[in-house]
Amino acid sequence: MxxxxxxxxxxxxxxxxxxxxxxxxxxxxxxxxxxxxxxxxxxxxxxxxxxxxxxxxxxxxxxEPQWYDCCIRGCMAYTGNYSELDVCQYCKEPRHNQQGKSKRQYCYIPLIPRIKGFFQNKSMIKLMQYRHNYSIDPDAISDVFDSDGYRNLLTRHVVVDGQKLPHKYFDGKYDIAFAFWHDGHQLF
Incomplete structure (x- = not known):
């Protein structure tokens, strides 16, 4: 279909x-x-x-994408504390060309609209319930949800700005677990 x-x-x-x-x-x-x-x-x-x-x-x-300047060689992004820099901190390449335009930009697709989009698709909603429906096997690790780190979070209350909230991590059916692995690959 x-x-x-x-x-x-x-x-x-x-x-x-x-x-x-x-x-x-x-x-x-x-x-x-x-x-x-x-x-x-x-x-x-x-x-x-x-x-x-x-x-x-x-x-x-x-x-709607967001475009950010980055070093022509991919050394750094000109964001946050670096947003006003005109030269790369690492390779010393100028940020702008002779016309004053950025030599290179990368596209950032905001996370929240993407997540909202997941909940507008029935098959994606079902896929996203995998974590909630997953049965943990205490004697085996066959998924990230079997790991000690994840299981430890299940027993802890969420704390925001020092305030302990009444619910625990991943209590909700639609809670999303984010993980990030990085192997040295250039992000932008």
Whole structure:
């Protein structure tokens, strides 16, 4: 049914854009590789530029992207305490070109609208209940939810700004457990 729905809503160009976007956000494509694929397959596929592809994905997802300046070499993002810097702290590359425009930007897709989007899709809601429905096996570790860290959180009350709240971590059916692993891969 999902394929039928996709085929009725999205045209071939949109489907190709979704596929390229997936490759891009998974971290499998550099900007050069993205451009190379567009060039190599231009006779068979009508692929938009990376920028146009990102814009189209935001249109389809109805999520407004946020663009941030970053070092041309990917050393740092010009955000927070670094938002006013004009030169990279690490490689000393200038932030802007001669016309005063940022040499490079990365796209941040805000988290909250993405999570809200999950709850607008029945199959995603069901998938997101995996954690709630998961049965912990105290004698085996076959999922992150079997880990000591997660099990420890289940016994603790949530504390916000030093205030102990009446509920425990992951009490609710729709609570979301976030985890972040980093292997040294460039984030932007």
């Amino acid at each position: 999902a394929c039928e729905l996709v085929n009725n809503i999205l045209d071939k160009a949109d489907i190709n854009a979704v596929k390229m976007f997936k490759l891009n956000i998974k971290g499998w494509l550099t900007r050069q590789a993205f451009a190379g694929i567009r060039s190599l397959f231009s006779d068979e596929l009508n692929l938009n530029s990376e920028w146009k592809t990102i814009q189209r994905m935001h249109q389809l997802a109805e999520i």
